[in-house]
Amino acid sequence: NAGVTQTPKFRILKIGQSMTLQCAQDMNHNYMYWYRQDPGMGLKLIYYSVGAGITDKGEVPNGYNVSRSTTEDFPLRLELAAPSQTSVYFCASSYGQGATEAFFGQGTRLTVV
Amino acid sequence: QQPVQSPQAVILREGEDAVINCSSSKALYSVHWYRQKHGEAPVFLMILLKGGEQKGHEKISASFNEKKQQSSLYLTASQLSYSGTYFCGTETDSGAGSYQLTFGKGTKLSVIP
Numbered sequence: 001n002a003g004v005t006q007t008p009k010f011r012i013l014k015i016g017q018s019m020t021l022q023c024a025q026d027m028n029h030n031y032m033y034w035y036r037q038d039p040g041m042g043l044k045l046i047y048y049s050v051g052a053g054i055t056d057k058g059e060v061p062n063g064y065n066v067s068r069s070t071t072e073d074f075p076l077r078l079e080l081a082a083p084s085q086t087s088v089y090f091c092a093s094s095y096g097q098g099a100t101e102a103f104f105g106q107g108t109r110l111t112v113v
Numbered sequence: 114q115q116p117v118q119s120p121q122a123v124i125l126r127e128g129e130d131a132v133i134n135c136s137s138s139k140a141l142y143s144v145h146w147y148r149q150k151h152g153e154a155p156v157f158l159m160i161l162l163k164g165g166e167q168k169g170h171e172k173i174s175a176s177f178n179e180k181k182q183q184s185s186l187y188l189t190a191s192q193l194s195y196s197g198t199y200f201c202g203t204e205t206d207s208g209a210g211s212y213q214l215t216f217g218k219g220t221k222l223s224v225i226p
Binding site for chain 1: 114115118145147153154155156157160200202207211213214215216217218219
């Protein structure tokens with residue numbers, strides 16, 4: 001029973017590099033989310049998806065892209081990494097809209113230098 | 114738009130009570146509460162639907178005032194294990210038939226012997 005799996009757990013990027021943060025869930029959840037967590041700032045919503053093929057912007061989408069080709073996977077793409085993207089990234093999923101528990105992955109700690 | 118949490122931090126002695134508040138300027142479909150230990154992912158505590166219900170388990174309970182778009186988390190007879198950062202998450206209608214789950218900045222709770 002894996003739940004929500006994020007890879008990698010840690011990564012150091014140089015400014016201008018690109019990378020993809022992977023997120024997979026095995027609970028057949030429709031909703032998936034990407035958040036970033038900076039110290040003292042809580043969790044900020046980057047993008048979310050309500051099902052395969054459907055994505056929407058959250059509060060802080062600039063500098064990121066997502067896709068949702070399958071129910072299970074929701075990768076987050078960083079293009080041209082910047083120091084401001086140094087953060088801990090959490091992926092989460094839930095069964096459906098409205099009042100269903102969100103399950104979180106263990107996070108990816110990204111440092112851009 | 115992030116919900117607003119207060120206080121930002123609180124220190125309790127074992128056995129004392131605490132209240133954490135969460136408010137939003139938007140109409141809420143539901144309110145979630147999560148607890149995060151240092152270096153770990155947020156863990157679900159409970160969800161409250163609009164309708165003013167109150168929920169709880171053991172010594173942690175919460176209420177939701179739909180008219181005021183406010184929720185409060187009540188921790189009674191605190192234990193050392195209650196230490197962590199508490200986040201409220203609010204679901205709001207994005208206007209496209211889907212719901213965003215956004216989080217406040219968190220309340221850091223420290224329980225000392």
